Amino acid sequence: MSIERSTKIYLAGHLGLAGSALHRALRAAGFDNLVLRSHAELELTDQRAVRRFFAAERPEVVLLAAAKVGGILANDRYPADFIHQNLAVQVNVIEEAWRAGARKLLFLGSSCVYPRACPQPIKEDYLLTGPLETTNRAYAVAKIAGIEMCWSYNRQHGAQFLAVMPTNLFGPGDNYDLESSHVLPALIRKAHEAKATGRAELVVWGSGNPRREFLYSDEMADACVFLLSLSGERYASLVRPEAPPLLNIGCGTDITIRELAQMVCKVVGFRGALRFDASKPDGVPQKLLDVTRLAALGWQARLPLQEGISRAYANFLEVLRAAEKDAAKLTG
Ligand code: GDP
Numbered sequence: 359m360s361i362e363r364s365t366k367i368y369l370a371g372h373l374g375l376a377g378s379a380l381h382r383a384l385r386a387a388g389f390d391n392l393v394l395r396s397h398a399e400l401e402l403t404d405q406r407a408v409r410r411f412f413a414a415e416r417p418e419v420v421l422l423a424a425a426k427v428g429g430i431l432a433n434d435r436y437p438a439d440f441i442h443q444n445l446a447v448q449v450n451v452i453e454e455a456w457r458a459g460a461r462k463l464l465f466l467g468s469s470c471v472y473p474r475a476c477p478q479p480i481k482e483d484y485l486l487t488g489p490l491e492t493t494n495r496a497y498a499v500a501k502i503a504g505i506e507m508c509w510s511y512n513r514q515h516g517a518q519f520l521a522v523m524p525t526n527l528f529g530p531g532d533n534y535d536l537e538s539s540h541v542l543p544a545l546i547r548k549a550h551e552a553k554a555t556g557r558a559e560l561v562v563w564g565s566g567n568p569r570r571e572f573l574y575s576d577e578m579a580d581a582c583v584f585l586l587s588l589s590g591e592r593y594a595s596l597v598r599p600e601a602p603p604l605l606n607i608g609c610g611t612d613i614t615i616r617e618l619a620q621m622v623c624k625v626v627g628f629r630g631a632l633r634f635d636a637s638k639p640d641g642v643p644q645k646l647l648d649v650t651r652l653a654a655l656g657w658q659a660r661l662p663l664q665e666g667i668s669r670a671y672a673n674f675l676e677v678l679r680a681a682e683k684d685a686a687k688l689t690g
Pocket residue numbers: 428429430431470494526536538539540541542544545561562563564568570615638639640641642
């Protein structure tokens with residue numbers, strides 16, 4: 359049976375980039391029995407608090423979008439935070455969801471779980487077939503543990519836990535901090551500031567040659583709601599005990615970081631030059647997910663990248679204006 363609109367769904371991490379998109383998508387699809395807790399209300403690394411919460415709420419479906427995330431530099435600098443917080447959140451939420459009787463769980467991973475030197479595009483079957491990229495290894499190992507947990511609960515307990523691996527996401531509510539963000543929000547901010555201050559150039563980290571795939575967060579959320587709404591039989595085929603319950607979510611095409619920077623500059627209207635800073639890491643040479651399985655189920659991304667970047671930039675400007683208003687109120 360597919361899930362009903364009245365199903366009680368706990369969305370963990372509803373204020374983050376992925377989680378806020380899921381929140382919008384669930385509401386738009388008519389799911390109105392949502393359980394939500396901010397980080398301040400529920401500390402997901404606290405096992406006792408999580409157990410109490412699940413025992414009281416008993417959600418039927420759980421979406422685990424809460425995670426400690428960051429870009430290449432943050433992952434490289436704070437590996438202990440990334441592995442510890444993500445493992446703790448996953449162990450608590452997955453175990454307690456099962457104890458409290460959740461029928462389904464959707465665990466959000468990341469495309470960095472796959473080996474560094476994978477053939478491209480990356481098929482789900484490539485999981486654990488080679489060494490990982492070093493810059494985000496701690497985060498990747500935590501996410502791989504999450505996939506393994508979903509699979510183990512399916513095998514041992516007959517659960518229906520599915521691990522989805524979204525490609526690089528961007529969109530409303532993104533992190534625009536230049537030190538800890540991912541490349542796309544960083545470039546949006548850099549291009550905006552370079553334009554606003556009349557600078558002649560914009561600094562892009564690394565060589566500009568790595569290839570990445572980008573998906574607007576609302577599209578990822580649409581894919582997740584699509585998966586949750588599959589008929590019982592089709593959903594069950596994704597979580598069979600014989601194989602890891604793993605599904606890629608991407609748009610199926612990638613571009614170089616250089617091309618991406620050019621596209622961002624075009625959207626923002628910055629006409630200066632790009633300068634490449636080779637002292638910063640490139641990370642994996644290419645990361646493009648194979649989305650054949652998702653496409654076979656009937657879902658496909660639709661939003662062109664440039665349109666997604668325009669929407670993200672509009673959101674960036676809104677956030678900026680709101681922050682400027684607040685600052686004016688404080689000084690006024
Ligand atoms: P990754 O996909 O895990 O490597 O994470 P990122 O999104 O942080 O970086 C993707 C690629 O963009 C890497 O090759 C970075 O070096 C490159 N990049 C170029 N400029 C920037 C920037 O300003 N910030 C970030 N985070 N990455 C950048």
